[in-house]
Amino acid sequence: MSAHLKAFACGARDTLPMLLGALPFGIIFGTLAIASGLSMPATLLMSALVFAGSAQFIAVSLVASGAGLAVLLATTLIVNLRHMLYSASLLPYVRQLSPRWKVPLAFWLTDETYAVVHRHYLDANASNEHKHWYFLGSCLAMYSNWFVCTLIGALLGSSLPGMAGWGLDFAMVATFIGIVVPLLRTCPMLLSAVVAAVVAVAANGLPYKLGLMLAALAGVIAGVLAERWSLESGKLTGGVDEPV
């Protein structure tokens, strides 16, 4: 096997645990998208062209609740902004590549691939020359897995039309809880979540799902303020997560 193929295969292999986590997520996304009223081609196209799990989930739940296009796009922007941190962190390693490489690698940059690839770039034992092939292997593993899972979910959702009434929307709530709760390791994070929750519930009646934006903004501000305050008063004992 040539060296690039080897690096490619290693990237795909090291992404396997992430695939396992994304598996139910993708299937549930496909099912929910159909139950929310999105057509089959739109569901598949969203996974093929957007390729951003949490943003897609949120978009589908907003579609189901009748949100407008502007709110949907603004939410996508906010939810995906974190990817800018990932590309900033990987930039030193990919800047010498041609656009032929940079465009697809950027398109496929997800939380999971970032986690795997960043670790690999820091690994001094691996050959630097082929690390972008490793990156590509991780990307394609995630992408094909996400697309196939969406397809399975969408087929399930359209063959069982009654599924909308099953309460599958709870699957999304449970998924988000599973993502958020382990992140609540510091007081500012916890406060951010509490403020976002209170504002979201209080502002739930606002039109165009504006309550979501307002709550997210309030949560972020609360977290940043609490962090500053706890740093200033020297009360922060636990380690705050570094932003990559």
Next chain:
Amino acid sequence: MSLFEIALIGGMALITFSIRYGLFAVGHRVRFNPLVSRALTYVPVAVLTAIIAPAMLLPGDGSWQLSWQNAYLIGGIAAILIAALSRNLLATIFGGMLVFFLWRWLLA
């Protein structure tokens, strides 16, 4: 596909790609304002919690349901407990859904 779906997917794809590719395209090292990068770390928690809380407390038509008969609330509390104890995504999804469906079935 409807026009709405085309605009939605096209817009989401464009926004997401621009965020991911922007810095790669510029190509030189970027230093974020530390306040901005700190704020970004709170985004996932704030956005997701802002979706979770109303989905548990005001499910369906958006009316307040602080009651043990609300399966979304009970299932959500179960999922939070499982997530806090196990920190495992799969266990949280399946455990939460199991409690949710059992609760609905018991109440039916």
